[in-house]
Amino acid sequence: MQPGFTVRPGARCNALQSAFFVKQAGAANVGQGYVYDPVLEAANARYISGDITTEEVREEMLARLKRA
Incomplete structure (x- = not known):
């Protein structure tokens, strides 16, 4: 780990849960x-890796669906 870099306790658990x-949602979508x-x-x-927020995912998905 780099000096001065800290990981919030439970961050890995939250990422795995996300x-x-x-x-799970993807599997449901495939079924539909x-x-x-x-x-x-x-x-x-x-989003899973934490690079973008939920709102940014939403915006990207809406833009993609409008183009489709």
Whole structure:
């Protein structure tokens, strides 16, 4: 770990829990006829890794759906 860098206790647990719920929701979407979309999958991956907020994911998904 880098000097001066701290990890919030439970952060890894929260990330794993978020990843689980995203995968669970993805499985439900596939069951309803979802077809793989690389733009939306990339947004999900960035959200799970903490690079973007929930609101940014929402904006990206709405923009993508408008283009479809």
